[in-house]
Amino acid sequence: MKERFKRYLEREFKRIAPTKEAMEYREEVFRNLLDKSQELKIKGIENEEMIYEMCIDDLGDFHITLQDFENKRIEIKETARKAGITIIFAITAILFISIGYLIISFLTSAWSQTWLIFVLAILAFIVVLSSIRIPKLLKENKFIIIKLYVLASIAMVTVSIYLCMLMLFTVPLVWLAFLVMPMIMTLALTVISLIGDSKMKYIDLAAFIMTTTSLLYVILGILDVIEWSWGWLLPVFGVFLVLLVFAIQIIIYKKNKISSNDDIDKISNENEKFYTQWKE
Amino acid sequence: MLGGEILRGNTETVILRCLSNGDSYGYEISKFFVSESDNQIEVKDATIYQAFRRMEKDELIEAYWGDGVLGARRRYYKITDKGKKFYIQKQEEWKQTKKILDSLIIGGK
Numbered sequence: 363m364k365e366r367f368k369r370y371l372e373r374e375f376k377r378i379a380p381t382k383e384a385m386e387y388r389e390e391v392f393r394n395l396l397d398k399s400q401e402l403k404i405k406g407i408e409n410e411e412m413i414y415e416m417c418i419d420d421l422g423d424f425h426i427t428l429q430d431f432e433n434k435r436i437e438i439k440e441t442a443r444k445a446g447i448t449i450i451f452a453i454t455a456i457l458f459i460s461i462g463y464l465i466i467s468f469l470t471s472a473w474s475q476t477w478l479i480f481v482l483a484i485l486a487f488i489v490v491l492s493s494i495r496i497p498k499l500l501k502e503n504k505f506i507i508i509k510l511y512v513l514a515s516i517a518m519v520t521v522s523i524y525l526c527m528l529m530l531f532t533v534p535l536v537w538l539a540f541l542v543m544p545m546i547m548t549l550a551l552t553v554i555s556l557i558g559d560s561k562m563k564y565i566d567l568a569a570f571i572m573t574t575t576s577l578l579y580v581i582l583g584i585l586d587v588i589e590w591s592w593g594w595l596l597p598v599f600g601v602f603l604v605l606l607v608f609a610i611q612i613i614i615y616k617k618n619k620i621s622s623n624d625d626i627d628k629i630s631n632e633n634e635k636f637y638t639q640w641k642e
Numbered sequence: 643m644l645g646g647e648i649l650r651g652n653t654e655t656v657i658l659r660c661l662s663n664g665d666s667y668g669y670e671i672s673k674f675f676v677s678e679s680d681n682q683i684e685v686k687d688a689t690i691y692q693a694f695r696r697m698e699k700d701e702l703i704e705a706y707w708g709d710g711v712l713g714a715r716r717r718y719y720k721i722t723d724k725g726k727k728f729y730i731q732k733q734e735e736w737k738q739t740k741k742i743l744d745s746l747i748i749g750g751k
Contacts, residue, residue: 386707387691390668390717394687397669422686430695 575600661721
C-alpha cells in the first residue's frame with residue numbers, strides 16, 4: 363500500500379518542477395494517505411484495493427494546488443531574472459558613466475562642470491523609467507502614479523536645464539526656468555486628466571490657466587515685455603477664463619442631466635405602451 | 643454525507659476554529675470537519691490544502707514539521723495572532739449572517 367501511494371504521488375508530482383515546497387507538500391499528502399488507510403483498516407475494511415481507491419478519491423482534485431506551485435515557481439524565476447537584468451544594467455550604467463566622467467574630466471580639466479554628467483544621467487534615468495512605466499500605467503488606468511512620474515520628469519528636466527545653462531553657458535536670468543516649470547507641470551496634469559477623462563480635469567484646467575496667466579505676468583514683467591502697471595490684467599483675464607470654464611461645465615452638466623431624464627421618460631413611455639397593450 | 647461546498651467560503655474559519663484548540667495537521671483537521679458536523683460534512687483533502695496555502699499566504703496560520711504520536715514526521719499548522727483576530731471577526735460576521743438568514747428563510751420575528 364505504502365509503495366502504491368508513493369508511486370501514485372511520484373507520477374502526479376512529475377507534472378511540476380521538484381521544488382522544496384512541492385516535495386514537502388508531497389510528503390504531507392503521503393502522510394495523509396497513510397493515516398487515512400490506517401484508519402480504514404481499523405474500521406474493518408480489509409480489501410486493499412478498496413482502501414487504496416477510497417484514499418485516492420478522498421484526495422479530491424489537488425491538481426489546482428500543484429498548478430499553484432508551478433505558477434509560483436515560474437513567477438519567482440521571472441522576478442529573479444528581471445531583478446538580475448536590472449542589477450547588471452544598473453552596475454554597467456554606473457560604471458560607464460563614472461568612467462566617462464573621469465575620462466572627460468582628466469582630458470578637459472573642467473572638474474567644476476563635468477559633474478553635470480551625473481545630473482544628466484539621473485535625468486536620463488527618470489525619463490527612460492517614465493517612458494517604460496507610463497504606457498503600462500496607462501493600460502491600468504493608474505493616472506495618479508502617471509502624474510507623479512510626469513511631475514518628477516519635468517522637475518528633473520528643469521533642474522538639468524538650469525544647471526547646464528548656468529554652469530556651461532552662464533545664461534542670464536536662467537532661474538526663470540523655475541517659473542516656467544509650474545506652467546508645464548499644470549499643463550501636463552491637465553492633459554493627463556483629459557486623457558483619463560478624470561473628474562479633476564476642470565480643476566486641473568483651472569489650475570493651469572491661473573498658474574500660466576499669473577506666472578506669465580511675472581516673467582513678462584521681469585523681462586520688461588509688459589508694464590507692471592497694467593500687466594496685472596493678465597491674471598484677471600485668467601480668473602475670467604476660469605469662470606468661463608466652470609460656467610461651460612455647469613451648462614454641459616445640466617444639458618446631460620436633461621437629456622438623460624428625456625431618455626428615461628422615453629423608455630418609460632415605451633414601457634407603459636408595452637404594459638398597457640392588449641391583443642383584444 | 644454532504645460535500646464541503648455547503649461551507650461556501652467558511653472552510654478557513656472552521657480550520658481556524660480547529661487550530662484555536664491547538665496545533666494540528668491535515669488529516670486531523672479533515673477529521674475535525676467530520677466529527678464536529680456529526681458526520682454530516684466531508685471535505686476533500688485538496689480543499690483543505692488549498693485553504694492552508696491561502697491562509698499561510700495571508701499569515702493566518704504557520705506551518706512547521708513535527709513528530710507525531712507514533713513518531714511519524716508531520717506538517718503541523720499553528721494559528722497566528724492575526725489568525726486569532728481574523729477568527730473572532732469571522733465569528734461575529736457569522737452571527738450576523740445567521741441572524742439575517744434566519745429572519746429571511748425561517749421568519750417568525
